[in-house]
Structures are given as structure tokens and as C-alpha cells.
Amino acid sequence: MDGLLSHVLDAHGGLDRWADTDTITARVSIGGPIWAVKGWDGALTDETVTLDTRRERTEFAPFTAPELRSVFSTGPERVTVLTVDGHIVEELSDARDAFAGYLRATRWDRLHLGYFIGYAFWNYLTSPFLFTWPGVEAHEIEPWREAGQEWRRLRVRFPDTIATHSPEQVFYYDSEFMQRRMDYVTEILGGTLVAHYSGRPKKFDGLVFPTWRRVFRRNQDGTSNLSLPSITIDIDAITVGRGGSS
Template sequence: MSDLLSEVIEAHGGLGRWQNLTTVTATIVSDGELFSTKGLPQDLQPRRMTVSLHEEHASVRPFGAPDQRTDFAPGRIAIERSDGTVVAERLDPRQAFAGHTLETPWDPLDRAYFNGYALWTYLTTPFFMTMKGMVVEEKEAWHESPTEPWRRLRVSFPDDIASHCPVQDFYFGADLLLRRHDYHVDIAGGFATAQYLYDIAEADGIKFPTKRRAYLRAPDGRPRHDHLMVSIDLSEVHYF
């Protein structure tokens, strides 16, 4: 583990605490330009997210109907009723996005897959970086302003973890807490994103941002504030 990663993990609650936990639940409210572009405008109804911490599995409810939820893993996405009845299912879901551009419409299973891998990544950052197969390197700092350098970790994801793209950058402030997350959304034409993180909170010994704002990223690395692609607000977060 690199020195910076060790310091970042400690600042967010420590590996010892993390290893004693298995699950996180959170209420999420999401919105943004991406969903309307995909033909699935997002309402502002609060939803309850459940994420496994040490394997890539996630679920959100309600989804599409009051008694429905999603069931996400890298090799399968499903929409189920609360009694476990499968409403819709797709195996090897990543393949369904072959040839997609930003404007390609999504169906509900596409949306469920995006939600699953994205929220798993967000709710396990930065601790997922210690998982088997992750390659983590410190890269040059990003200067958000002339007097505000943010240290950068570049993470290469193994093939068995679903995420936005294979290589992503994470930036940390002077307090070693997460400030920004850069990636390309490969399942939507690979558009470049700069996601900013705000309002750090603590629950059950773990620190995390409660607000995420993902903007289109310009070639110079700066966010395009006229294109808010995804916003996520978190509340009622519990790690156990």
C-alpha cells in the first residue's frame, strides 16, 4: 500500500474499522442531465441504497414501482419484486452497452446497472482501493487553485470489478479527505467527467461526502459547470 493511500484510508476511518463492517445503507436523491439524455428523466424521490463493502453487490429500492428493487453484481443485473420474483434480468450486462454513445437511450436495466456499479464505487471509496487486483499509484497533484494542491491517486481496476472505466483518478485535500473523482463513462460513449465531493460527514466511524456533483470535464481538466451530468445527495447513512 502506498504511503498516500495509507494516510487517506486512515483519514476516512481506518482499515481496521472498515474490515469489521460488511454493509452500508443510505438514502439517495439523484438527478442530472445524463438521465434525461438517456430518455429516463430522474425524479427526486428518495430511494434506499444497500451496498456490500467487500464484494461488488448493490441494490436500490424502490425502482420502477413501489414494490420493486434492483439486484446488481458485475455479471448480472435484475429488477425484482420485494418477494424476490424477477421482473427483468440481464446476464453479462456490460455487453449490452457495446456501440453506445452519449445519446443512445437506456432501458431500465441499463439504468439499474449504472446505478449499481456507480454507487458501489462511491460508497466504498477509498477503501475499495485495498481490494485484491487494484493497482494504486500516486500521480502529480492537481492545483484546484494556485494555493490549493490536491494529491492524486490513480487506480487501475481489475477486470472482475465493474466501474466507469478501467483507470480513474481520485484527489485529496490537505486533510486527506476526498475532493474530486475523474473518470470516463464508458457505457455512455466514454464522456469525460470531473465529479466534485462536498459536505463530509461521519457515520459509524467512516467519513464520506454527502454531496456529489459530476460535470463534463473539459480537455484542460476543468469542470464544465454548464453541464451537470449527475448529482447525488446522501443522507441517513449507516455502516454496519
């Protein structure tokens, strides 16, 4: 295992504690101007997201209306909108193909929205432990200086079996091995270059998660446009489910 990754895993609670984790449930507020562009301004300000740590599956409730929830899963990729009592309202298989030809300004329907937040939050809340999954490769690369600090970096390559923003991403860590930034290309947003910052780490049942995230446009030279975040994410609380609990 890469040396930096080993330190990062230990700092976030360790693989042994993660191995006992079945589910993660978080109260989140998702904002930013991108949602108005996509036709969903204010739709995600009070969400409960529950994810399965053993497979890529994420549920959001409420989802765009008080009586609805969304479920994203892979194997194959599928996004479903259901009523709270389980009646299927809409469903889409091979969901990523539905974004073909879409640009940053293209409006999304409810299934597009469910797909994006479904895979994105599963990746956010399972990292860095996700980097130990079969087929995922993580290696330290040269450090980066920003805000008067030097951050160590992991280049992570994901297999096709994991739905994520882009196959290759870079994760930045401070001297305490906490994630400060991640770089990726949002393929389903027309190939947008992104610098995604995170902070305010907190411990929940022995596992450490960032509770503050801000997403900015990234320049070709690696610098960021920090004037206005396109997406904001704030986490109020996280519950870790073990041994079949949630």
C-alpha cells in the first residue's frame, strides 16, 4: 500500500473500524448557483443521504418533493425515483449514457439530478477507504503549495466498475492527513475542470469526515477560481451503521 495512503486511512479511523461499517447516514445541505442552471434551485437544501459501504448504492430523502426519494445503484447503473412507500415513479438504466452531448448549461430532469448526487456523495463519503477497493490504484505524486502550506497528494485511478466524476483524480492532504482538496473532471457537466475543497473534519463513531465542501472551477495550470463556489455542501451530522444497524 502507498505510504501516504496508509497514513490517511489511519487518520480517518483505520481500515479495521471501516470494515465493521455497513451504512453511513448524513444530514446534508447542498447549495450553490449550479442548481439554478440545472433547473433545481433550492431543491437540495435539506437532505438525508444513506449509503451502503459494501456496494455503490445511495438513497436521498426527500428528493425534489416531500413524498419522494431517490435511489442510485450500480451493477448496472440505475437511478430510481420512488414514493416514500416504495412505489416507483421514474426509473433509468444505463444512466450515464443519458448525459451524452450535455454541457454545463444543459438543464437536467429529476433522474439526471438523482444520478449525479447519487454517485457523487457515495464517492465523497466512502473516501479515502474507497481507495483500497479492487481495481483502484492510489500513488503519491509531487506535493502542492497553496495558502502558505504544502499539501501531499495522491493520484487515484478508478476502474469502470465504479461510477465517479472521472477515471483519474488527485487528492490533497495537509500535515494531519486530512483532505483539503480534490481535483477531477466532471465528465457529465461537459468536461468541467474542478477544484473541490473540503474542511472542518469531525469524528463520528471513530470515523473522520469533512463536514464542509466547496466546489470551484479549476484552471489548466492547477490554480482555482475562488471567487464563487458552484456547489456548496454542509454536513450537520453523520450516523455510522454497523452490523446491520443504520
